[in-house]
Amino acid sequence: MRNRRPTRLLATLTLAGLFALAGCGTGNSGAQGASGNSGGGSGSGDTLTLGVITSITGADSEFGKAQKEGYEVALDEINAAGGILGKKVQLVYLDDKSSAQEAAKDVDQLVSQYHAQLILGPYSSGSALAVVKKADTYKIPDIVPTATAANVTQTGSKYVFRLCATSDDYAKAICDLLKQQGDAKTMAIVHEDQNFGTSAEKAMLKYAQQYGFQVVDDESYSTKDLDYKAMLQRVKQKHPDVIYFASYSKDAVALMKQAQEIDLDAKYFTAAGTGFSVATFPQDAGKAAEYTLAAGQWDPSAKWQGSKEFYDKVHQKFGDYPSYHDMEAYAALYVAKAAIEKAGAYDAQKIRDALANLQMDTAFGPIKFDSTGQNAHPVIVTQVQNGKFVTVYPPDAASGKLLPTPPWSQRK
Template identity: 25%
Template sequence: MSYKKISVQNRFFTAYFMGLLLSQWISGCKPHALSLSQGNVREPSAQNQATIRVGEVSSMTGSEATFGISTHRGIELAFEEINQSGGVLGKKLQLMTLDDQSKPEEAATAATKLISENQIVALLGEVASSRSIAMAPIAQNSKTPMISPSSTNPRVTEMGNYIFRVCFIDPFQGEVMAKFALNDLKVKKVAVLRDVDSDYSTGLADYFTTAFKKGGGSVVIDESYTSSDMDFKSQLTAIRAKKPEAILVPGYYTSVGLIARQARELGLQIPLLGGDGWDSPKLVEIGGKALENSYFSSHYSTENTSPKIQTFVSKFRQHYQANPDGMAAMGYDAAMILADSMKRSKTLSKQDLREAIATTQNFPAVTGNITLNEKRNAVKPAVVLKIVDGAFHYQTTIQP
């Protein structure tokens, strides 16, 4: 028998409870928050810090790493530019980036760390909607403004009034492709091939279907695949049997390249249509010739001759020896809008900064003039790009 041990445990617990009672008595009857709430987070004394800290949660590794790295480069470039021209209100901006390995739970932890440990003033991120949705309640509860560069799921900004985005939303993107297919390509019968693994792909496919049917077209067949698939011949054979005039493939570039190749092998010569998930130089590397005469909607075109875009493109090329894709431009814009809001904000407190971001009007961004509406979404046009000779060529602009 170990009486001694138990009495030690008892003594420990007695001491613990005494301590607890004492602490409760000292702290009085304070209301206790149930979860992370504003009270627990020390308000960052932005005025006292030498730099203004901005957090970024990004998918630097994992399944969407290409997009995460592109976005990060865009943000980095913007911060460098801002700091070279004297920073904001005489202070330099400091970017603190954390990787989330493309996992929602990691994104939530990273956001919690940035907000409570590093005392950031604002949060930039995430690329993918699933991670943004996981981060949003944390940003909202701690009243930290969060700007997502490219999460297009409508739910993201519905999470609270501190959550913003600088990109258009999926319903609009679906509508853009539907309009383009009906009015420019003049097709009536479209097949859909969606990635069931991806929230982005299923969302876009749904919104396209609704808009396309409304405009008088018909979706003749709706097939699906998962992002780890390599062989799409059975789906494509089923699609071929229905004789559509175009196929909507709202997936990410890795699968799209393979799908295009296999579609051509099966003799399907009709154009493929897609969304901004296509927008990566890797797309043509994988798909090659098979992607000729296909179209996708995106945030901007590097071919646009406006000086704003051309200076951004040349600066980016100089820095990273690569062409900036849509994600890089969105990251750049998100950072620029944040810096602009900081300049317009009364103080650098999170509340004032939120007000300033919310009142962004006609900001001349790389991806078009951005106005944030009352739902904290960006209202701006989308462009449709055509793939000719392995390059993305500007086709048309579709206004909201």
């Protein structure tokens, strides 16, 4: 009994110390952008504070980081060019912890503490649905840069504006390409079982039917699974001409390596971007990555002005190789700038109307939102050739020719 007391005291002190340390750290938080509570008046003074929701922590933090890099580069450029409406721009990043519940709370926080009239983000489709719903109740426009699930623009909200192409567009682009090739009849869909994969699957089921491809197999998996060989064996038995994957990074690598391992041949290995179009995919999957086709949103070789410069800037500033996630965030801030300037004031309703009628060119291509708030962004299809992404579709954007996929047994 006697020696219990000191331990208890020690434990209490430890905890108190940890909280105190946490408190000390608060002083530094200003470095990140507008700090906690002082950023109240967004429109006041000579700075304009804009709210960004993204996934700084949690399962999607890899992509949240990419988005943040895009925003930061755009922020530097805009401020160097005189800001927005003559005011210096500040960004405040709220973390949605990769959860829809937190993303919705972030909207409340942006509105309450920062008097936000416009919201940028979030990253994922799951969070985006919640943010769109919430922003609609406040009647505040939300610019969605990256979330691809079709239903994000189908809530009936008049306040959602999406830059990126959707999972429907991915499926359609792949089907267009296959139709042009003309030698594919049967298809298997293999998708991860969370929001992204399930949306991609739904879209492909719809378009495959429309284009007359027979879906002979539809498999879902979890990225937590240890092994995909049994599932790929199921696919192999159906002998599909085309396999359409919807995968994140590590599972995309594992799927292709295991496909090679079990000799799962197909005329076309296609994918809904993401894991199959991240910069590290060709290196990580090595030879197994060759010939895979991925629908994507952007490639540094795109003809739009500023594309290549953006790629170099991100690489210079952060040392990373930017993907379309970076680019979409970058373009989103420019869209916000154009809308606020067109509205002439930092006012939600005016910004919404400006967005609805906006027409502009960005490094991510021309931007114009339709009545549901969707921008008609063209999808490109890239193929991995000798460890590099080559754009092969559509013809007017192509930088190389599509190569036929040889069976595994004939590859060196």
